[in-house]
Amino acid sequence: MKAGKADISYEVPWTLDTAYCHDGIPLSNGVLGALVWFQDQTLMLTVNRADYWDHRGGTVWRDDCTYDHLKALLTSGDFESARGLFPTAKVNGKEKRPTRLAMGRFEVKLQPGARIQSASLLLTEGEARLVCHVRGEEHLIRLTVAIDQPVLLLSDPDSLVTAVKPVPSYSFARTKAYFDDFGIAAPTSLKDGWVQELPEDPSCAVLLHRQEGMFAIAAEYGADPEDAVGRTRAILDAYSRAAAGYDGIAAGTREHWRSLWREAADIHLPDDEIERMYYLGIYRMLGSSMPGRIAPTLQGPWVEEFRNPPWSCDYHFNINVQQCLWPAYGANLLDCLMPLFKMIDGWKPILARNAKRFVGIEDGYMLGHSVDDRGHPVGGMWTGTIDQANTSWIAQMMWQYARYAGDEAFMLDEVHPFMVKTLRVFHQMMERDGDLYSLPVSVSPEFGGSSPRGLARNSTFFLVNVRFLCEKLLELEEKYAVDPEAAAMAADIYAKLPPYTAGPRQFQEFSTKPGLELYLWEDQPLSESHRHHSHLAGIFPFDTMDMDDPAQKEAAMNAYRSWVDKGMGRWSGWSMPWASILHNRLGSPDMALLSLRLLKDVYMMPSYATRHNANYRGFSEFTGGDVMQVEASIATAAAILEMYVSCVRGTVHVFSGLPGRFKDASFSGIRTEGAFLLSGVKSSGKVRTVTVFSERDDTLRLANPFGGRAAIRKDGSLTWTEEDVIVLELRRGECLVLENAENGGTAANG
Incomplete structure (x- = not known):
């Protein structure tokens, strides 16, 4: 993809051996997502919208769910009462969480004798191309999602399609069970699709229109089923009146994708597979966080049809959302960050209310780790609800955007106030420890889960997040003199709160000299394989560890040795690209590369989409299942960019x-x-x-x-x-x- 960027046409060949939807070719306009896959010469078109939610349920924030109360319960050893502060709402007597919904698919039958010979994805045009043979003649079917409407287009110039069968998600047992359990009516079948009424969310119609040489599938909302059908048919009618056919209608979509790729960074490497992982990662980031559209969830717009997606396909702010956007900085696609920042901006009243409820201040922000698109906690791992590092990680992303864009106005008007309000919540969670501060209740994400092992004092992850906020606020104050009061708070915390937690190193074989290593929290070294590299976050992404300081370098390198020793036996797919970057930052580029190759073999499907669990036994204890999550495939692009250019403490x-x-x-x-x-x-x-x-x-x-x-x-x-x-x-x-x-x-x- 080097010469003539305006004329790039990077085509990825696709396997026809697709066992289920996530093996398929992903298409998207940032709202409507489609997966094109194949079963017995039938085209399977799985469709969904990135904003298709059942918003009912979630964590109930009790009046007595305050930091002081939680700390008192944990101090007294009453863990069960502490956990009980975070109940999940019930519907029909069962715990109910907000969730993205499965939508359905269309099964496209080709005429007898038609054989799909090959398939490919044109990354720079957002188009799938299928070559079919019929009685010795070659025919081309093309598919794309229109850039301006929630419409999937399929070209059929040679009338290869004989029938199209709409299959709503209710047709599948696992989705039907959810609908029945929580009082969602069966969809109404129509001759050209279906319409789904929801209890508290807008109705959604999914309809098909056929005209000469082209099919169009649209999914649109309405106040009720009749309104949804009317709005969807209006969209399809507008396409049917267009005289330009598939090529004319798709022209704007192609140019939109080309314009995005013209901005994107290019790489060249004598390793076709690693190159392909980079470009597909960028493509998936664009598809799941298209500028001007919807922020990326765990699966982006590509949700399966046979069940509701695992973990609600929500916004996980303790690694997953961040990884979905890591390449945006180096790849020169900063506008991909704007859907997230716009969403967070709309949540500020909720974040302020969370801070007031939990720590009793009027001028703070607090974001839980697992929320829906309205910022409400979904439920699940309750320790994540009080993980204030979710908020500071968003602050880090905002700061990084401002620095990469050179946007001083955004830095001063948006980032600085957000960092200050985030730090104030941390400040309220601190207590005096002699002349110093400590964080008596802190989290190292996912270590210990929701068990008593999941909370402890002075987690390195919390300390690193606070360190980052203090460093950047002091830098901004020195440069702009923007807020002396906030700077004084940052300076006080910077001087009195440790930058990380360390303890005796675990390995003495190679030296009798005493040494320290980074711990997860006080008295807790990395004692087992752990998928979330939170205690190494000061190396990346927060970049607070000064490797020119001998003591900090020793603590980091000793922690690195322990991390390597504990191995990858309990890692998930998203652990791998983060590990690659850490290996690179710590001077092991060959291991960084191997991490990505292991990711490809162990966690990727034929489509280069990434699973949460390993493809087979023997590498990780997390094996089996078919849970696709998009973040690892996207973060891979960031890890590859890191091989070329990295910025470490300003250099x-x-x-x-x-x-x-x-x-x-x-x-x-x-x-x-x-x-x-x-x-x-x-x-x-x-x-x-x-x-x-x-x-x-x-x-x-x-x-x-x-x-x-x-x-x-x-x-x-x-x-x-x-x-x-x-x-x-x-x-x-x-x-x-x-x-x-x-x-x-x-x-x-x-």
Whole structure:
């Protein structure tokens, strides 16, 4: 995908061996999602909407559910009463959680003798292409989701389709059981689809329209079933009146996808599979967080038809939402973050109410780890409801956006106030410990689950989150003098709260010298394989560990050894890309690459979609099942970007994470802090050039990518440096090129 970005047509061949919907080709416009799969020469079209919810139920926030009460119960050892502070609402006598709903599918029968020979996905056009053979002749069927309406289009210029059967989700036993348990009426079948009435949410009609050379399937809401049908048919009627046919209607969709890809960073690597994982990860991020549409949930818009999705397909804010958007920064697709930020902005009254209920302050924000699209807690792992690091992780994402975009207004108007209100909640959760502070009730996500092992004092994860907030607030105060009172609070906490928790290292075999390692919380080293790398979050993504400090480096590296020793036996799919980045940050690029290859083999389906559990036994205890979650496949793209460009405590590193076996590689358009766009070339094992373009006035700190003398070309001038860290002050619109002085060209010769 290098030459002529405007004309890119990156086509991924697809397997025809599709056992169920998530093996299929994913199509999306950010609202309507479709999965195209194959059964006995029948096209199976599974459809859903990213906003299709049954909102009833969820965690009930009791009046006595306060931090002080919770702390008192835990201190007294009354864990069951503490857990009882977070009941789940009941409907028809059963616990009920808000959930995304299964929608259904359409089964498309081809004429006798028609054989699907091959299938592919054009990433840059958002289109599936199926090659069919009929009596020796080749025919092409194309499918896409229209960019401007919730409509799936299927071209049929040669009348290969003989019948289309609508199959609502109620047709499947597992979905029917849910509907029956919680008082949802069966859908009303229509000749061209169905309409589903819901108890407290809008009705949704899913209808099909056929015209010469094309089918269109639409899903739209209405106040009641009749209104939903009318609105859906109006959408389909507008398409039927369009004289342009499939090609004309799809033209705008193709151009929209091309415009997104023109902005995206490109990579080149002599490893086709890793390259494909990158581009498919970017594609899935665009499909699940299309700019201007809906923030990504656990499955994005691609929900199966035979059951309601696991874990409600909700918003998990302790890793999953974040991973769905990690590539947006480096891939230069910052607008993909806007649906999340817009959603969070709309939730601010809820976040403020949560903070007031829990810690009694008027000026705080608090976000639970598992919520629906209205910000209400879904239920489940109750310890996540009080995990304030969910809130600060959103603050970190907002801060990172502002730094990568160079958006000072967003930093000051949105990020700074959000960080302050988040820190105030943490402050209320602290207590005096002599001259210092501590966090007596803290979480290391998913360790211990909802058991008494799930809460303890001074978790490294909480401490790292607080450290991040304090560091950034103090930096902003130094630069902008924006809020002295908040800065004073941050400075006080920074001085009195530990940056992490450490204890005696677990391995003494290689040295008799005493040493420390990062712990999950006080007196709790990593004692077993654990899927959530929360105690290493100060390395990534929060970047609070200063590896130039000998004590911090020792604690981190000892924790790394213990993490490796405990192994991957209880990891999930989403553990792998985060692990890859951690390996890279800790100087093991070959292990970073292997982590992604293991992800591909152990957790990916033929479609490169990722499972929560391993594909087979022997690697992880979490095996079996068919739970697709989109975050790992997307976060893989971020891990691959990390091989090319990473920013560690303000210093940018280029090619440092690329395994040495890759002698030739290149990239273009990778974004980094300060609103810089970088491109680079490595050949014959040496970095040759790095090009820097600046979108803002800012200073780039670049670790010398050549390990020696560098020539710098800027505005016709030529300078040299051998500094380990090259400091470049650039103005908006400036571009410069750094060359390896060993190249022997004009720059090297002066």
